[in-house]
Amino acid sequence: MRDSSDRALRAGLADLFAVPVDQPRDDETFNRAALRVFAYQYERNAPYAAFCGRRGQSPATVDHWTDIPAVPTAAFKEVALVAGDASAAEAVFRTSGTTQGQEKRGVHYIPDLLLYHFALIPNFAACVLPDGAELPMLSLIPPGAELPDSSLAHMVGVVLERLGATGGGYYATTDAGIDDVGLVQRLREAAAAEQPVCILGTSFSFVHVLDRLAERDERVALPPGSRLMDTGGYKGRSREVGRDALLELYEAFLGIPPSHCVNEYGMTEMCSQFYDSSLRDHSRGVTRQPRKLVPPWVRTRVVDPETLEPVPSGGTGLLQHFDLANAGSVMAIQTEDLGIEVDGGFQLLGRAPGAVPRGCSIAMDILLEAVQRSPD
Amino acid sequence: MDIRAYHLPGDVPAAEPVLEQDGVRALAPVLAPAHARAICTDLIQAGATLRGMTDARLSGAIAEAARRLLAPTQAGPLVEAIAAFTGYSPAMSRRVLDRMAGDWTVSATTRLMEAEFGAADALLHFSPRPGAGRSRPMPHRLAFHVFAGNVPGVSVTSLIRSLMVRTPVLGKSAAGEPVLAAAFARALGEVDPEVGTGVAVTWWPGGDTDIEAAVLDSCDLVVHYGGAEAIRSLRRRATPGMPFLDHGPRLSFAVAGPDLEAADLPRLAADVAAAVAVFDQQGCVSPQMLYVIGSPEHARRVAGAIATELEKLADSLPRGRLDVGEVAAIRELRNTAEFRAIAGEDVELWVSQGMAWTVIYDGDPAFSGSCLNRTLFVKCLASLDLLGPITRPFRHLLQTVGIAGFSDADHTALRLAGMGATRVTPIATMPWPPASWHHDGRGPLVELVRWLDVEI
Numbered sequence: 139m140r141d142s143s144d145r146a147l148r149a150g151l152a153d154l155f156a157v158p159v160d161q162p163r164d165d166e167t168f169n170r171a172a173l174r175v176f177a178y179q180y181e182r183n184a185p186y187a188a189f190c191g192r193r194g195q196s197p198a199t200v201d202h203w204t205d206i207p208a209v210p211t212a213a214f215k216e217v218a219l220v221a222g223d224a225s226a227a228e229a230v231f232r233t234s235g236t237t238q239g240q241e242k243r244g245v246h247y248i249p250d251l252l253l254y255h256f257a258l259i260p261n262f263a264a265c266v267l268p269d270g271a272e273l274p275m276l277s278l279i280p281p282g283a284e285l286p287d288s289s290l291a292h293m294v295g296v297v298l299e300r301l302g303a304t305g306g307g308y309y310a311t312t313d314a315g316i317d318d319v320g321l322v323q324r325l326r327e328a329a330a331a332e333q334p335v336c337i338l339g340t341s342f343s344f345v346h347v348l349d350r351l352a353e354r355d356e357r358v359a360l361p362p363g364s365r366l367m368d369t370g371g372y373k374g375r376s377r378e379v380g381r382d383a384l385l386e387l388y389e390a391f392l393g394i395p396p397s398h399c400v401n402e403y404g405m406t407e408m409c410s411q412f413y414d415s416s417l418r419d420h421s422r423g424v425t426r427q428p429r430k431l432v433p434p435w436v437r438t439r440v441v442d443p444e445t446l447e448p449v450p451s452g453g454t455g456l457l458q459h460f461d462l463a464n465a466g467s468v469m470a471i472q473t474e475d476l477g478i479e480v481d482g483g484f485q486l487l488g489r490a491p492g493a494v495p496r497g498c499s500i501a502m503d504i505l506l507e508a509v510q511r512s513p514d
Numbered sequence: 515m516d517i518r519a520y521h522l523p524g525d526v527p528a529a530e531p532v533l534e535q536d537g538v539r540a541l542a543p544v545l546a547p548a549h550a551r552a553i554c555t556d557l558i559q560a561g562a563t564l565r566g567m568t569d570a571r572l573s574g575a576i577a578e579a580a581r582r583l584l585a586p587t588q589a590g591p592l593v594e595a596i597a598a599f600t601g602y603s604p605a606m607s608r609r610v611l612d613r614m615a616g617d618w619t620v621s622a623t624t625r626l627m628e629a630e631f632g633a634a635d636a637l638l639h640f641s642p643r644p645g646a647g648r649s650r651p652m653p654h655r656l657a658f659h660v661f662a663g664n665v666p667g668v669s670v671t672s673l674i675r676s677l678m679v680r681t682p683v684l685g686k687s688a689a690g691e692p693v694l695a696a697a698f699a700r701a702l703g704e705v706d707p708e709v710g711t712g713v714a715v716t717w718w719p720g721g722d723t724d725i726e727a728a729v730l731d732s733c734d735l736v737v738h739y740g741g742a743e744a745i746r747s748l749r750r751r752a753t754p755g756m757p758f759l760d761h762g763p764r765l766s767f768a769v770a771g772p773d774l775e776a777a778d779l780p781r782l783a784a785d786v787a788a789a790v791a792v793f794d795q796q797g798c799v800s801p802q803m804l805y806v807i808g809s810p811e812h813a814r815r816v817a818g819a820i821a822t823e824l825e826k827l828a829d830s831l832p833r834g835r836l837d838v839g840e841v842a843a844i845r846e847l848r849n850t851a852e853f854r855a856i857a858g859e860d861v862e863l864w865v866s867q868g869m870a871w872t873v874i875y876d877g878d879p880a881f882s883g884s885c886l887n888r889t890l891f892v893k894c895l896a897s898l899d900l901l902g903p904i905t906r907p908f909r910h911l912l913q914t915v916g917i918a919g920f921s922d923a924d925h926t927a928l929r930l931a932g933m934g935a936t937r938v939t940p941i942a943t944m945p946w947p948p949a950s951w952h953h954d955g956r957g958p959l960v961e962l963v964r965w966l967d968v969e970i
Contacts (some may be wrong), residue, residue, distance in 0.1 A: 188856045216853035378837050443841040444869050456842075474842055490842035 155256040157434040159264040172203035182221035208470035214244030231289035249466035257410040257463035265413035268421040275302035278339025284312045317349040325358045334363035365398035409463035429483040435462040519692040521699035521718035523556040538598035547728040554732035557682035558709035564680040573623035575706035580618035595693045601835035614667030617949040626950045630959040632692045653680040658733040662740040663690020663795040670698045685715040692717040764798035764913035771919030785942040787823030792945040795886040802884040803891040807816035813894035817875035821864035824871035843885035909934030916941035
């Protein structure tokens with residue numbers, strides 16, 4: 139995004155990123171911006187234009203953001219979905235792949251990291267630091283320099299740098315894994331100094347730390363105001379822990395109450411993230427089931443898996459996101475994540491399950507396994 | 515609607531709803547292991563009567579029971595229940611019932627007995643074996659059959675085969691189709707009570723180790739249709755050395771050969787589409803892909819023609835219910851294909867409105883599994899020989915190959931057998947193997963008996 143139209147687009151979006159996250163939705167403003175972004179992407183992103191063309195859609199036919207064709211996340215594995223020159227992207231993030239092993243990874247080209255940061259910083263601050271706290275940020279995710287493909291590592295790096303108080307740092311490397319001994323020592327220092335901290339990591343990395351603490355029968359009582367942000371599933375790792383059980387463990391072993399545990403839902407294919415409302419609700423005295431909050435520059439719809447039409451309010455369906463921070467790639471994303479729309483956001487139910495074969499019909503994974511096992 | 519999902523001898527607890535789907539409740543008693551043991555004992559006793567019966571009496575009772583199932587008062591509720599539990603459309607459920615029941619005739623069972631044993635009533639006497647005395651096929655004391663729900667009617671065929679070899683049978687239905695085998699057993703009991711005492715059918719939650727331990731203790735042959743995990747689980751619990759015939763997951767595909775004329779294309783497309791549509795591809799006999807021997811242009815034309823035919827079938831033989839995982843799998847396959855096409859790869863995609871059917875022409879001949887539910891890959895190869903390396907990794911899973919456009923059927927069949935196929939058939943008949951077929955390459959009846967050799 140370097141020519142004059144890029145700058146104009148970015149300037150137009152900057153206002154939206156400045157809107158406080160709780161402000162009532164202004165659909166007209168969002169729609170104007172979304173249509174501009176759509177036209178911009180249609181012009182510069184040839185695979186996306188082809189995808190729209192196959193559906194008979196173009197900027198000439200679309201006058202509301204809900205009609206902008208949403209690209210399935212699978213597409214990021216097949217083509218470069220970038221508005222402009224992929225080789226000039228400031229960052230290239232890749233999906234981590236799954237337990238299946240050698241499958242293709244999705245690639246998200248980010249022409250302009252500034253938009254990414256525009257979306258990241260105010261949203262994180264609103265949801266994880268709604269009380270304006272300035273805390274040392276302790277990361278269970280290795281530094282971004284070690285994981286240049288990882289959007290999560292990049293995100294955490296930006297948070298540490300821009301929003302963290304002194305005394306933060308990384309407690310994981312790609313070589314040595316999670317430094318749980320160092321982390322626990324740092325947490326004890328924080329407890330002794332009555333200095334609240336914020337810990338950031340994947341759910342799996344937290345489970346690893348909790349398991350180590352349990353093995354050594356250790357507990358840390360972090361000072362009030364301490365919090366954590368966890369993210370993501372387990373992707374076939376050894377141990378899966380349900381959300382409620384995990385929240386109990388956080389409180390028991392780290393002294394962080396459920397109100398201060400914020401789950402993040404993000405995806406490599408999106409520049410914006412979603413956070414639980416838990417801490418923001420707590421700081422404003424609101425009592426309700428936590429939900430994922432949708433920032434003002436994003437719209438999320440819940441659609442029927444078969445028709446991709448919106449489901450009736452309160453119904454379960456696939457999440458479809460329209461993220462203006464994705465102006466440099468593709469804004470409308472069709473996920474395979476199931477969710478339910480609720481007031482002010484959505485409940486995330488997790489990834490749609492794979493097809494379960496009936497009887498003696500054969501499942502694709504059995505066949506793929508046979509192919510992969512074959513020495514030929 | 516309530517429907518009986520059991521036919522059991524002796525004193526069993528009162529039936530209650532054990533499964534429910536789309537407003538249909540399947541009724542069966544909740545059995546304790548002691549009930550299962552008593553049922554097995556009754557069946558074993560009935561074996562003595564079965565062993566004296568002629569082929570004619572057995573096949574006559576079977577045919578009459580099948581005829582009664584198809585009577586409108588019976589067939590209506592049965593089709594409704596099959597559709598509810600399997601998720602197949604009512605039209606599909608009706609088609610499958612009619613087609614399967616067509617095989618449960620006197621002539622079909624007679625042909626089967628003669629094909630397998632060389633003569634009628636072979637189980638009633640010894641046959642001379644030149645230079646080696648005499649031999650006689652002996653029934654087992656009790657067989658335990660475990661059914662799958664994906665192809666209704668296979669359960670009944672399985673019961674019939676056991677009866678024809680005079681082996682009493684306890685059938686355990688699948689939650690995916692708990693009604694048809696029980697209805698047949700019951701009709702059989704009405705037609706010929708003595709034959710009926712040789713069959714018991716019911717449903718319990720698969721993997722109930724207490725009940726299944728009681729049954730495994732009493733039976734001396736297991737026949738298991740179903741998924742790999744269910745089969746592994748029961749096999750682990752069976753007495754070591756007990757004959758255990760499994761019909762687990764299998765792969766089938768179709769091949770369009772080099773001798774097709776342009777005029778044959780509409781017929782080919784219609785046959786492939788029908789084979790894909792029947793059972794919504796959930797059968798082990800259903801083609802997951804079509805290999806076209808010829809040029810990419812030819813293969814694309816074939817794919818387009820199949821799409822047209824699948825669209826017609828979407829109306830006349832509608833697809834059944836899909837769960838969210840199945841929808842997601844189809845969507846992912848479509849998405850990947852579409853973006854490979856957009857990326858300039860040799861891929862073309864034909865899709866229905868909604869999720870009725872999907873055809874993907876893929877210039878890459880490498881194996882791509884279908885996610886089923888009327889999702890077909892069409893691939894092209896310069897020659898049939900190139901198929902060998904592609905299918906090699908799953909040669910043990912290969913079952914039916916439907917062919918068209920090969921002038922020398924035997925030669926082609928032998929080449930396909932070398933790749934692992936156990937059945938080669940015209941594409942149109944892929945979903946409908948004859949009653950006497952060697953399912954997964956095995957003898958339909960000879961595997962169900964023990965041979966007694968007398969060398970005196």
